[in-house]
Every structure is written in structure tokens, then in C-alpha cells.
Amino acid sequence: MIYFFSGTGNSRYVAEIAAGKLNDLCCDIVSPQPFCGETLGLVFPVYAWGLPFVVEEFIENQLANLLSSKKVTYVFCIMTHGDDMGYADNILRKKLATVNLPLSAVFSVFMPNTYVCLPGFDVDKDEVADGKVSKTVEKLKSICQQIENKEERVDVNRGALPYTKTYILRPLFNKFLVTDKYFHISDSCTLCGACASQCPLKNIEVSDKVRWKGNCTGCLRCYHKCPNSAIKFGKFTEGKGQKKSLKSIVE
Ligand SMILES: Cc1cc2nc3c(=O)[nH]c(=O)nc-3n(C[C@H](O)[C@H](O)[C@H](O)COP(=O)(O)O)c2cc1C
Structure with a gap:
């Protein structure tokens, strides 16, 4: 079962492709269905080199109930981002640990940028957006193969200064700009x-x-x-x- 959150459709698009390739189900965390199967997938966008609040709350407050007592043997995550994700995977790993879940594999993929609320940030030009989507669709083939083989993997785009972005800029962003x-x-x-x-x-x-x-x-x-x-x-x-x-x- 793949649970996804998507603000503007990028992560939903990725989750649906992954579900198709893995022959699995996917559902929106906004109206989640009970977990089935043995593999748990999470797909969502990177926000400020970390997780959206709504995803953190889903993991903390809803995931354990949805899993009930079912056995999860493999947990993977695909994060979508416009540029880079810093140490968002570390934030996720810590969150999952609070509900006794490991993070077996984590991937990040480029998708069209959606952040526009600070100077210097805008949506991508059409050709850039198109290029990101087609590269990601291609990359999902090998990502899904690795997931099928239940491989342990960290294949992410951290970008420059990942520590500064996730642990110094992100708390400021969350405090002043997630409003x-x-x-x-x-x-x-x-x-x-x-x-x-x-x-x-x-x-x-x-x-x-x-x-x-x-x-x-x-x-x-x-x-x-x-x-x-x-x-x-x-x-x-x-x-x-x-x-x-x-x-x-x-x-
Ligand atoms: C509030 C906010 C913060 C974002 N922060 C980042 C970021 O830290 N790094 C990045 O590369 N993209 C960032 N983005 C861009 C999104 O992660 C990216 O466009 C993602 O694919 C959007 O997925 P969605 O359409 O499923 O919402 C941010 C977007 C928003 C709205």
C-alpha cells in the first residue's frame, strides 16, 4: 500500500506510476484506507528540506492505526522536489522510528517546482518542467525494480549545504512562512x-x-x-x- 500526499499533483503522479509498476494500491493520506500487503510506501513532496506538516502528522497520529497489527516487512519512500532535499530523509527516519517503523529505502526525484512565495523562487519554464517529468518517469522504472527486490537504498539529491538547509533554514521557514x-x-x-x-x-x-x-x-x-x-x-x-x-x- 502506498500512501501519498500531493499539494499540486506531482507526488500523486509519481505515486500512481509506482503503484502501477508495483501492482499495488495507492491512496491519499487525506482520506486514507487501511493498510494491506506487506510493503509500506510513502510518496510526498519535500517542503523546506524536510516533510510537509501534514505528512509528519499522518505518521505520528494515523499510521499506527491504519497498520493495525499487520506485519510490515519493507518501508520505502519516494520524495519529489524541484531542486534538492537536504537531510529530509533523516527527518523522515526519525518520525518513522516513533511508530517503530524502519526506512528500508528512500529515493528522491525531480519534478516541476511549485514554490513561489519568496523572491527568486518561481515555477519552472515549460521545457525545464517537461524535462524533469520525463527523466523522473524513466528513473521510476529502476526505483520500482529496486523496491520489488526489497533493496536497502538511499538514492537522494541532497544538494549543497544540506545540513544548513534542513537544520538551520527549515526551522525558520516553518516558523515564519508556513502560514x-x-x-x-x-x-x-x-x-x-x-x-x-x-x-x-x-x-x-x-x-x-x-x-x-x-x-x-x-x-x-x-x-x-x-x-x-x-x-x-x-x-x-x-x-x-x-x-x-x-x-x-x-x-
Ligand atoms: C512550501 C513548499 C516548500 C518547498 N520546499 C522545497 C525544497 O526544500 N526543496 C525542493 O527542491 N523543492 C521544494 N518545493 C517544491 C516541491 O517539493 C516540488 O515542486 C514537489 O514536486 C511538489 O509536489 P506536489 O505537486 O505533489 O505538491 C517546495 C514546495 C512548497 C510548496
Whole structure:
């Protein structure tokens, strides 16, 4: 069973390909099904060289119940990222240890970038995004082969200064930037409600205005999926793009 979290579709896409190749089931951690089989898979995006809060909470609060007393013989994780992941695997290994699970194999794969909320960060140009997706689809063949063989593996893109990113920058990012208080809408908002219906945490309310309710994991689905490009994060998203849907990349 593969449990995935996906803000904007990249990790869902990877989880579905892996499930197909491994002849396994996958489900969203937002509405998880009980565990079946013997291999546990986790697929999710890297956030600030670590895990999204919602994934940490899933492991801490829900995973043990879903596993019930079933025997798990192999645990793998595939993280998706735009650039690099620092020591996100160490954070994951520590989290899994709190529920007595090992991390047998961990992989990271490049996917189109979704982070746009700081100066200098924007979505990838189309050709860069397309290139990342096709390389990852190719790499998933060998990743899934290794998972099938139950190999112990750490095959990740840590990038430069991984310790500084995960253990110094990440706590600051989580403290100051994982918040919905800077979201606001522009005049192009039609109050269509797409943001509210898409939000994985049901954190958005649309009436005569759009209101974020304070329980945000920072996934930016609302920003990227807004059909009118009306959602802004402070002043930092001015002039930034929205991620193309993967269907349009793949088809
Ligand atoms: C809040 C946030 C933080 C991110 N942090 C990182 C990061 O530390 N390193 C990186 O390479 N990509 C980072 N990204 C980009 C995503 O990891 C990447 O685009 C991922 O594939 C998105 O997957 P999804 O579509 O399943 O949400 C971040 C994205 C968001 C929204």
C-alpha cells in the first residue's frame, strides 16, 4: 500500500506510476484506507528540506492505526522536489522510528517546482518542467525494480549545504512562512470556490470573501489551481507563474 500526499499533483503522479509498476494500491493520506500487503510506501513532496506538516502528522497520529497489527516487512519512500532535499530523509527516519517503523529505502526525484512565495523562487519554464517529468518517469522504472527486490537504498539529491538547509533554514521557514496569514485575493477573484473545494485540509471558506482558517500545510494548491490566478501570498507572488497541470505535460 502506498500512501501519498500531493499539494499540486506531482507526488500523486509519481505515486500512481509506482503503484502501477508495483501492482499495488495507492491512496491519499487525506482520506486514507487501511493498510494491506506487506510493503509500506510513502510518496510526498519535500517542503523546506524536510516533510510537509501534514505528512509528519499522518505518521505520528494515523499510521499506527491504519497498520493495525499487520506485519510490515519493507518501508520505502519516494520524495519529489524541484531542486534538492537536504537531510529530509533523516527527518523522515526519525518520525518513522516513533511508530517503530524502519526506512528500508528512500529515493528522491525531480519534478516541476511549485514554490513561489519568496523572491527568486518561481515555477519552472515549460521545457525545464517537461524535462524533469520525463527523466523522473524513466528513473521510476529502476526505483520500482529496486523496491520489488526489497533493496536497502538511499538514492537522494541532497544538494549543497544540506545540513544548513534542513537544520538551520527549515526551522525558520516553518516558523515564519508556513502560514496562511499572507494569502489574499486580487480583483480577478470571482468567488468561484475552486480554492475551497480543492484545499486538501478544507482550510478555505468562500462566501462574499475568501477566508483561510489557520490550518495550512503550505502546499499552494489554492494558488496554483486558481482558474483566475487571483490568489497571492503577500507581495512575493507578484508576477510569478502557476504550475502547468501534469496532464498537459504528459499528454
Ligand atoms: C512550501 C513548499 C516548500 C518547498 N520546499 C522545497 C525544497 O526544500 N526543496 C525542493 O527542491 N523543492 C521544494 N518545493 C517544491 C516541491 O517539493 C516540488 O515542486 C514537489 O514536486 C511538489 O509536489 P506536489 O505537486 O505533489 O505538491 C517546495 C514546495 C512548497 C510548496
